[in-house]
Amino acid sequence: MKRISRMMLASITIVLAALLYPPAAYGNWDGAIYPSSYKSIMIFSLSFIILIAVSYLVLKLYINHLRRIIHGEQEFSKNVFDHTQLFIWAVHSDKSILRINKYVEWLTGIQEADVIGKKYNELMYLQEYYGQLVELMDDALAMNFVDQQEITLICNEQRDHKTFLFRTTVITGVSGYPDVFIVCGIDIHERKLYEKMLQNSYQELEGIYEEVAVTKEEMQVQMHELLLNQDKLRNSEEKFRLASLGSGAVIWDTDPSTGNYDVSDRLFDLLGYRRDEIETTAEQWRELLHPDDLIATEGARQAYLNGETPVYEAEYRMIKKNGEYLWIQARGMLLRNSDGCPGRFSGSMIDITEQKNYEHQLQRSYKALEETYEELAVTQDELRENYDMLVENDRLLRRSEERYKLVAESSNGGIWEIDFIRNRRFYSPRWFQLLGYRYEDDMPSDRLKHVMHPEDVKRVSEELKAAQAGEKELFECEYRLLKKNGEYNWFIGRGKVLFDELGMACRMAGSDVDIHELKLSQERLQHLAYYDTLSDLPNRQYLLEELEYYFTYSLGKSALFFVDTDNFKYINDTLGHKFGDQLLKKVSLRLSSLVREEGMLFRLGGDEFVILQRDIEREAQAEDLAELLIQGFKEPFRINDSDLYVSISMGISFYPKDGVSGEEILKNADVAMYKAKETGKGRYMVFSPSFLQTFNDRVNVEKYLREAIKKEEFVLHYQPQVSLKTGKIVGFESLIRWNSPVLGLVSPLSFVKVAEDSRLIVPIGEWVLLRSCSFAKGLHDQGIGDYKISVNISVVQLVQDEFVDMVIRILDETGLNPIYLELEITESIIIESFDIVIPKLEFMKRLGVQIALDDFGTGYSSLSYLQQMPITTLKIDRTFIEQVPIEEDKRSLARAIVLIGRRMGLVVVAEGVETRRQLDYVKQAKCDVIQGYLISKPLKDEEAIDLIHSQRVFDI
Structure with missing residues (x-):
């Protein structure tokens, strides 16, 4: 504030000087002052003084306003800290006491003002009377934290004991290291007293x-x-x-x-x-x-x-x-x-x-x-x-x-007896008690006749007849009996028949045992075994048994839909598992509302669902339902006040044409679903035997890809990047190659997508980054030159929590300066995971790492998104380079992209330059750097080093 005041005073002094001696202010030293000029100077100077004065007043009012807000926040925090009924004790990592609240002062008798800045292990009073608290804080400083630990402490004023439930934690500072350690306790003394009273009540009982x-x-x-x-x-x-x-x-x-x-x-x-x-x-x-x-x-x-x-x-x-x-x-x-x-x-x-x-x-x-x-x-x-x-x-x-x-x-159990000769029945008091009656209750005889559940009467009657006829040694049956409160309970009845000299059943006695809780538990276990806990839809076990039953007893045709939610893994990784669970519930409800009576819906797990459409006459019926489902997912999902658009991909297989067992028809529907995803998502495909070869190829690729990681079958090639201004190499793009002993040379277009779907891209990407940084660092150490190395990064890598730590670790291990590392990200990756990716990229950029936006122009990002991306380089997709206009077109997209990049201060790189005509085109578009087969194909590390040693200047 004082500095601002001095600046304003200096400004006013200069203006007054201009008023008193205008020629000096305007460099006119001949002493001639013109009235019209002087009047204009006077008006301008007075306006300037007034403006400075008003600005000063406004600034001073705003600073006072900020002081009142800060003071109010401090008072609010102090009130919360001091008047809560919690024991709060905070210290620094050097054991010096930072804060204790009023509750601690009341309990221990220690005043905060007396101990602030002192080390707690030097306070003899604490060591003598509150040694357990000292041990708690010592453990916390050693990063051994506790949760829900009971400790009994002496109350300073009343000299009695109170029981507390303590928890220790740490608050990290701006640097990310532990800064403040806190012991927090809650008084549970009354709860302990209630527990003792409950124990006494047990003794009285x-x-x-x-x-x-x-x-x-x-x-x-x-x-x-x-x-x-x-x-x-x-x-x-x-x-x-x-x-x-x-x-x-x-x-x-x-x-x-x-x-x-x-x-x-x-x-x-x-x-x-x-x-x-x-x-x-x-x-x-x-x-x-x-x-x-x-x-x-x-x-x-x-x-x-x-x-x-x-x-x-x-x-x-x-x-x-x-x-x-x-x-x-x-x-x-x-x-x-x-x-x-x-x-x-x-x-x-x-x-x-x-x-x-x-x-x-x-x-x-x-x-x-x-x-x-x-x-x-x-x-x-x-x-x-x-x-x-x-x-x-x-x-x-x-x-x-x-x-x-x-x-x-x-x-x-309740004992009962039946006299078949006299048609009389006897029930023990326990039997009445099980049904909620007292023995002396007046229970009508007709009530006894109707106490059994109507659905169980026939079954029990058959079991009784079998026991009377001597077909069974014992009568044993489960049934429901009506209780006095109007509810039915499950019982198991067991009895023995007594026969007379002629072999006729004359009496029968037995017992009823209440198994209601057991039956309910069995039903709950049955439900858990056959229904999904998240969506309450039938699960995989239910599906397989239903398919087995249907294929065994039905002669009709059916369709099986394998439904997968597109991009769910990205949504789950970026927005969190709770958000993902909410989405899955809403997807389940929408599928149920669309399927209705057309079929039976199951959830296999994750974002995969299955629909069984029974007894169809034409395959077109299944395709009609598929179209209905695809259209039904055009509407967004409303979650947490946000609209989320999610599509589904489906594969359809038919019984018995595509399989005669549950596992076979389910696998074929899954294969068709993968084919639908490969063709663009948000659509359905009907199974064809030709899909199996593609699916098996994909499975084989994944299988051998896992072995390739262990055996290090990958190699890196490096494609030079050349400056259009100098014709010299300024860097390399690192490109992975896989020569499998079994599959031969596999194109990255084939195995990278498989690696991403299976999450194998994470270890592969870490290997690529380590080798690329080592290659660039080797060039620097050998004095060959300081060249930048560009590495492609997958979205699967970026959304990993430890991605940034991994990059920093590799830079530390190789010793490569971050300014020579460039991470290439496609714009679709950033848009799909914007909130989680942008903070990571901003942090990397602050370290000095270069960020390149690859394949720009093929995605769907707007300029507003582009301005929020922390990028340093813009790479024009090769599709804009391949189709070179016959004549110069000032409105070409390549020119527009270059113009956007220059306006944002970015380096613009044209990739895929293969002909001289394409080179002329990107030069006219004013690109900064080019790469492509016109310059060089991707080279092995030895070939790349030889090219650098040649000190070639390309004719561009």
């Missing part, structure tokens, strides 16, 4: 569980007072036998004094043994258990016998005869005599192998714990009801009923 267990034991003592009743005894024993057979559970009974077991036949069926093959002793039992489960099982059993748990429960593995292991869930209860001594220990075992296999897919929740508590409460009510019902039973009846109750209570 366990106490309630133990109280219920005590209640059960008291009721068991009361059961010893029941009277004898022989008829009920036989009926109860029959129920018990049917329930044990039909439920699929293993019933076991043991005398604790001897340790011998009485086990039902179901166990031997599950393990694959005959009863006489294994003994029912405790020692034999331990041998059947998995060694890893033995200690836990014995511990659970002993804990129950000691009274530590209300019910004996254990899960363990038992070895089958074939060597496989079976998961078993065992439940049991102990019956004590009047003296309180153990009398009989009984229970059940069920096969839970299938549930164990799906256990990791099912999520347990707190609600399950509450439901368990409710089950215990209902069980207690059921025990009281059974106690009232069993008052008249005798001692044997009591023993049998106790067995039956133990089975029903320890079973996870």
Whole structure:
């Protein structure tokens, strides 16, 4: 501001001097002053003074305005930093403290003004009370950062402890090196308190569980007072036998004094043994258990016998005869005599192998714990009801009923029984509970008839008839039952039929187990296996199975469309994967809306889709649909308030003409799609057997191209570039050549496109750049001359994040001055990836690297785009050179391009000059540099060096 003021004062002084002595100001020293001239000088000078004064005032107001804005931003940042409820501590890389906020001052008692600029490791107070924070910052300075680390710190004022969740990070400076290291923490003390309260609630729930267990034991003592009743005894024993057979559970009974077991036949069926093959002793039992489960099982059993748990429960593995292991869930209860001594220990075992296999897919929740508590409460009510019902039973009846109750209570399923003679049904309380009812609920009999889903009635009826007829040993079927809330749940029913002396089915007993969550999980897994997660369209697996089914059972013709989104890889690389996913979703929706009922749409992955058009009469129907799809993609996609135009390329193959298997017809459609892309994209091609040769050639090229990289089969040739002014060589363009031992000499037009599509151009391009820079540096070091080397760059290379680092690394390795390297980029590359390419090119240009716009005039860039491109050279495409006008045409495109280049201060190069007439044409167009076969063909490095040594001056 002071400098501006001095400049204005000097200007005013000069003007006043001109007013006081005009001749001196205008060099008229003869002293003659003309009135008209003097008046004009006065007016001009006064206007100039006023203009300077006004400019000064405006500038001063604007500077004051900027100061207020900067001050406001500083105040806003300070308020945010100091009043947030976060612990923020910032230091420099030399351990000096940069900032601490108010929250840190409140917590530690350290004032920011006292420690700014001091090194934190020299503050003894921090070392003594907050050593963990010091360790955090030491690790951060060593670039070992943490995320979500809990640390408990002392609060300075309250002298109590608070728990924080800390994260460390670094902010890089302008130079790109780490500058500021930050420790940031958030107070999670209250959350830790809530976690402790939740743990206490779990302990209270366990106490309630133990109280219920005590209640059960008291009721068991009361059961010893029941009277004898022989008829009920036989009926109860029959129920018990049917329930044990039909439920699929293993019933076991043991005398604790001897340790011998009485086990039902179901166990031997599950393990694959005959009863006489294994003994029912405790020692034999331990041998059947998995060694890893033995200690836990014995511990659970002993804990129950000691009274530590209300019910004996254990899960363990038992070895089958074939060597496989079976998961078993065992439940049991102990019956004590009047003296309180153990009398009989009984229970059940069920096969839970299938549930164990799906256990990791099912999520347990707190609600399950509450439901368990409710089950215990209902069980207690059921025990009281059974106690009232069993008052008249005798001692044997009591023993049998106790067995039956133990089975029903320890079973996870609802027990049911059917009396075929009397047409009566019995349901256990657990069965009602599974459907959402209480046992005492008034449930109409007609509701029981209609509780099964209508779609399952026929299947269940057939299974029941087969079991009644003795065609199946066990009834087993999955079906849906209607719950009290009106929803259907999946159950699996298992049962056993009892036959009378005449072989007629008289009774059947079994159980229903809720498998609803298991079925839902299976359905979810089924959906994940056959549907694409991004678009929710059927996936490749679904397509292959659908094709196999269709080709097996259909006699009609069908068409298969292989659809690929053009330029999607460029869009995904330049705009990001999230943007690419949004585009794919919209492409899926548009394809679905266009296909409608004409066919079935699938997503193979990436940007590839498949359409199956079944039972067509004419191939023209498929081509009509293809035209509809092509036209449907003429409209842009609206994404993030931007319009994006995307076309599709399609290949079509027909069944059975082009293949009789899913893989074959899919491959042929893919081949046709590649042919459509080669012919210009945004179109479709119908498969022809001739395409296979082209496709196979392409596959072979890619195969041998990978081997060529490993074996270094490439060589570089260098085409001279000559100045039109001097006729001397000013540089070379580096051109790759591939002489394959298998394929022979392969044209770059053939393998470069394959290399780009397969991303092999990245390692190939790095090799070309390294060899080219080494060649140019070798010329400089040998004193042959400082020649520029031009290297062609692919868009696939440019969009790589590490492209700039790669160029800098090669320049460092070879020692080549950046001003002698020129990167050639086509204008279509820049336009397709403008936002991501331009910053990289600008950075390279600032380093001194030359940027050439190759094939200019063949693309679609406007002058406004051209002005934004950081280029130094403009290369005229050879197509403008080949067609030389018969007569001089001042309106030719070549002249226009040269004029544009000169106006922008660019070097203009004409490539492809092969005749003298073309040379005269580019000279008249005022080009700067030429290259082409008229000067020289591309040369090997030795030939290029010989040409330089010849010091030839070309006659141009």
